[in-house]
Amino acid sequence: MQILDLKNKIGKSSLEELGLGRPVIDEGDLEKSVTKILKKVKTKGDSAIRAFTQLLDGVKVKKLAVTEKEIQEADKLVSEELKNAIRLAASNIRKFHEAQVNRTGIIETMPGVECWSRSIPIERVGLYIPAGSAPLFSSLLMLGIPAAIAGCEQIVLCTPPDKEGRVHPAILFSAALIGITKIFKCGGAQAIAGMAYGTESISRVYKIFGPGNRFVTMAKQLVQKDGISIDMPAGPTELLVYADDEADPVFVAADLLSQAEHGADSQVILVGSRESVVRSVRLELDKQLESLPRKEIAEKSLANSKAVLIEDETEAIKLINAYAPEHLILNCINADALATKVINAGSVFIGNYSPESAGDYASGTNHVLPTNGYAKSYSGVSVDSFVKKISYQKITEEGLKNIGPAIELMAAAEGLEGHKRAVEYRLKNKG
């Protein structure tokens, strides 16, 4: 972890000039390869998915759909302990997300002019859950629970099978807990294509959610051209920790490592005003790293990570808002006050007892969050991600008399006589 002394420099140069630019990923021929996969699946359906699964994942899958029997068997393979943990997490996620359901009433903007909007579930949604380096059943909870709360009629789940052609039992248990029954054994770009275009077994969806590798991310980007919407653009996961003198270096180091172990491209940043704190964290990092099972991955990520020295909290907030981290831990005495000054971040963890992993699994907030600086304009996944809002207006004759003259004047000024007449004819007829 490289130390950058940026005292009195924050806000005066770009992140790139400060050495805090995000990695630019060269996609090379990725777009071409993924386009080929999409086309094949679009025209050949299931057989193309099966062929790519054999070619790319090395697994022969006869039937893409997971059977009822497989779901029942999976139930026996998950320990009661883990089941209870998943149930507790699901309950907290449900509580937090249920409060997001919007209920707005009718607004009478003028007498006789009633306007309202209704949140309506997106009819068909697709969830992608990777299982490459780890079976991410927690991501399934984060996507499936808000989809269920929103009331989506069809929830399709695609997840890659293991070498024996099976889906991880914890994924099947979590799906059953949420009530998801359409589960398909496929991963990568071919899974995204299946959900975007539909195949003999997979129904076409209108919106696709979920994390994934470069192929998945590129496929999600490309199917947008065909009218399918996606949750958000994706980049490597990120954590920024702001630590003051009171922060426990053991906790800070553990948090940084929990992020670094995700992938070699994970972005980890430590921000503080005291070099002594930064040095203690670095020592602790080395110590904890030794026994970490995913040491190799974490080491690679840490090699690109930065510890940034800033002057004071004002500079810290400036840096945070300029960087817009996906995850932000405020491990400092006045974390509450600082939290209110954050305007660009995905999810904020306040104080010494709020590790990122709490939000990753069980606090209740969503862990599908904007990376790569997108927190400046994107929100994380919420119930709102699974609905669209239709607006309504119901106008009476009196109402149209009230707003009609304004409409006529404005339409005429915009040169749209037809718009004017739609009002005029109505008022003339009955005037």
Place this chain on the structure above:
Amino acid sequence: MQILDLKNKIGKSSLEELGLGRPVIDEGDLEKSVTKILKKVKTKGDSAIRAFTQLLDGVKVKKLAVTEKEIQEADKLVSEELKNAIRLAASNIRKFHEAQVNRTGIIETMPGVECWSRSIPIERVGLYIPAGSAPLFSSLLMLGIPAAIAGCEQIVLCTPPDKEGRVHPAILFSAALIGITKIFKCGGAQAIAGMAYGTESISRVYKIFGPGNRFVTMAKQLVQKDGISIDMPAGPTELLVYADDEADPVFVAADLLSQAEHGADSQVILVGSRESVVRSVRLELDKQLESLPRKEIAEKSLANSKAVLIEDETEAIKLINAYAPEHLILNCINADALATKVINAGSVFIGNYSPESAGDYASGTNHVLPTNGYAKSYSGVSVDSFVKKISYQKITEEGLKNIGPAIELMAAAEGLEGHKRAVEYRLKNKG
């Protein structure tokens, strides 16, 4: 307007097979030309914008920024009548949109685990207002008012100048009414590039809103690759009218024409179960068309439009939800009941006295809506379009004891030991 008899066929074939497919637009070399413009503006800034404005719009603009003096002069050029109309529309739009502001409290998902989210305005937004065939000051109200309600710190407005290098006074008056002061005289892809990358005079923004021609739409699509977000993908504007026996053919024809006059590519669909109604509307269309100033445009649009005969209301609703129209007028006796069955549409107009032009200008709802079937997964513009939500969690030692064991079990099951330790170390230290 071609009549399609689709009785008993709805839901059994695709829209394309039924003859209701949307036009597929061949972008040809558009992407290349727009990419060139974006690159030039990115590297050369204002001078490139000025050069493209001269080349493409045939106007020499010395200073891109509209001056305070120009705004004051514009105020004198707008009639008091039109000003009052704009004020009334703005007031209704404000009333409807203010109710969209989200206020969610703190959710204690378990004792000691507090989660909440805050809606935070997107710091810098850019609004594009076209002025080619008409100065769309109504679109400025639809974008500027929710941006102001959201509390966006910087609102940048770009709009093409007329041949004399001036901005239409009604646009400047509307901007002043909302409180927008950063106004720039430029249009097309070069304006989008200016807002996306920033120039000497235009500040860079994080999200770009607004309608526009093919160049603008392509530019918005392309700048997304550089991390700028946009309001929604755009296609030609659309109206579907469902009319029963009681619908007044004069009103229905006027509504269809108000849509058709937008552009030659506007999509207009009439749906009904009675051929007699459809025939009366067609006669009325011919009559009203004669004296319409934008007759030529409307004629072209009507040439591609369809009148669809369906069996009954059940088929009507099926067709509506399959087509997902941007605007939907329910001009029928039981419009209220039907409205509750609509699940895919942008904005719904209920009854005989709710013309689309009411929503276009003054009812209070937003007129920036999803076209091209996107209503299946996208909402129209609202205050939410101008904010992003940050989630927060504040966990006490007791709280972490409550959720910690679940986090540890789940992290271990996902093979993420570092995530587990971030909890473990905290509980061990103080346990």
